[in-house]
Amino acid sequence: MALGSIASKLAREIGSVVKKAVSSNRGWYSPHMAAASCAIAQRLPLVDLIVEIRDARIPLSSEYELLRIVPPPCPPSKRIVVMNKMDLTNPTQIKEWMRYFEQQKCISYGVNSHNKDSVKGLLNFIQAQARELNKADHRFSDAITVMLVGIPNVGKSALANSLHQIGRISAAEKGKLKHALVSPQPGETKDISSLKIGSHPNIYLLDTPGILPPTIHDAERCSKLALTGAIRDSLIGLKDLAQYFLAILNLSDQYEKWAKLSTNWGKVSILEHKEEHSSSSKLEMRQKRQYLTDHTQDFMVHDVRRALFDAISSFDGNLECEDDMVKLIEAQFVALREAFHVQEEIDQNVQDKVAVKLLNLCRTGRLGHYTLDPVPATH
Numbered sequence: 001m002a003l004g005s006i007a008s009k010l011a012r013e014i015g016s017v018v019k020k021a022v023s024s025n026r027g028w029y030s031p032h033m034a035a036a037s038c039a040i041a042q043r044l045p046l047v048d049l050i051v052e053i054r055d056a057r058i059p060l061s062s063e064y065e066l067l068r069i070v071p072p073p074c075p076p077s078k079r080i081v082v083m084n085k086m087d088l089t090n091p092t093q094i095k096e097w098m099r100y101f102e103q104q105k106c107i108s109y110g111v112n113s114h115n116k117d118s119v120k121g122l123l124n125f126i127q128a129q130a131r132e133l134n135k136a137d138h139r140f141s142d143a144i145t146v147m148l149v150g151i152p153n154v155g156k157s158a159l160a161n162s163l164h165q166i167g168r169i170s171a172a173e174k175g176k177l178k179h180a181l182v183s184p185q186p187g188e189t190k191d192i193s194s195l196k197i198g199s200h201p202n203i204y205l206l207d208t209p210g211i212l213p214p215t216i217h218d219a220e221r222c223s224k225l226a227l228t229g230a231i232r233d234s235l236i237g238l239k240d241l242a243q244y245f246l247a248i249l250n251l252s253d254q255y256e257k258w259a260k261l262s263t264n265w266g267k268v269s270i271l272e273h274k275e276e277h278s279s280s281s282k283l284e285m286r287q288k289r290q291y292l293t294d295h296t297q298d299f300m301v302h303d304v305r306r307a308l309f310d311a312i313s314s315f316d317g318n319l320e321c322e323d324d325m326v327k328l329i330e331a332q333f334v335a336l337r338e339a340f341h342v343q344e345e346i347d348q349n350v351q352d353k354v355a356v357k358l359l360n361l362c363r364t365g366r367l368g369h370y371t372l373d374p375v376p377a378t379h
């Protein structure tokens with residue numbers, strides 16, 4: 001996705017804030033990350049397969065640079081690039097990315113760690129790849145080690161747990177093994193841990209702490225990492241980050257499908273669900289209707305979408321003009337305060353509260369699906 005000059009400008013400004021925080025020693029590269037990166041680098045040459053997890057919303061910005069730095073260079077047949085969080089990305093753009101990886105002779109795969117069938121597909125793919133490697137090396141080993149690597153918060157631990165649950169190992173074995181810690185905060189996995197994900201041959205998966213390079217020179221990349229949650233929010237102004245997201249949203253076509261929300265919510269949202277899941281059975285539809293009426297969260301998402309849509313559609317400025325975009329974003333913040341029920345007289349830091357709530361919806365895909373990195377041109 002070409003972000004548009006204004007979104008890019010905002011991204012660079014926020015990125016500069018992040019870079020400043022890093023250079024003033026409040027960065028992400030903790031002693032813990034440095035130690036983990038040494039431990040990973042030592043083990044990398046010993047594993048059979050490296051599965052590099054990237055965030056499908058930023059297939060390039062979420063690259064794991066350690067693989068490029070650590071000698072000896074990892075042979076392409078030993079590395080699979082897995083784009084996780086496919087449910088949050090733009091389906092058309094991610095297809096272009098997969099084609100790009102294919103052209104680059106890079107083995108890639110797209111997955112949603114929260115979806116059983118999707119993880120099952122990846123497990124089969126890893127097993128086939130491991131068998132191929134065994135054949136090529138003329139090895140007949142009964143144990144294969146796969147290392148999951150990636151920057152923070154791309155879903156390594158979530159994927160490790162899902163692979164472990166689905167892996168064809170006995171229930172008794174499953175009970176004995178621990179689960180990796182999954183968290184929406186980056187940097188929660190502190191040690192390398194092993195989970196078994198298959199038998200005959202035995203496949204062991206090493207979940208590792210997320211590693212970022214000590215410095216990132218590209219300010220726009222810093223912002224994309226911040227927006228997708230790879231960098232702690234405390235390094236960035238929350239309002240700036242929310243503004244950046246609003247600029248992306250306003251320049252995209254994602255909000256257009258919320259036009260129909262302006263009428264009766266209950267009726268329309270059920271219709272919307274019907275369209276999205278036309279194959280659902282009547283029972284499933286009934287359950288969904290129940291779900292919709294039960295969950296105040298859905299009403300809030302509806303109000304937020306409508307507030308954003310109404311602000312854009314009633315705006316008569318030029319979104320390519322920076323001043324106009326800023327005016328629209330300010331108007332959206334005011335409308336969002338109401339949609340999120342943030343009360344000015346009670347809440348001190350109104351703007352940050354609105355920003356946190358907005359970022360939460362953005363990061364869980366409830367305000368559209370985005371691929372923020374454009375596919376590099378190939379010649």
Ligand SMILES: Nc1nc2c(ncn2[C@@H]2O[C@H](COP(=O)(O)OP(=O)(O)O)[C@@H](O)[C@H]2O)c(=O)[nH]1
Pocket residue numbers: 084085086087088111112113114150151152153154155156157158159181182183184185186187188189210364365
């Ligand atoms: N929507 C979505 N969220 C995911 C997916 N995989 C992981 N997550 C979420 O991303 C966050 C980070 O996951 P975690 O496994 O702790 O990331 P790690 O730091 O790479 O180990 C958690 O809130 C997960 O629930 C996915 O495929 N789709």
Ligand SMILES: [Mg+2]
Pocket residue numbers: 156157158180181182188189208209210
């Ligand atoms: Mg983890």
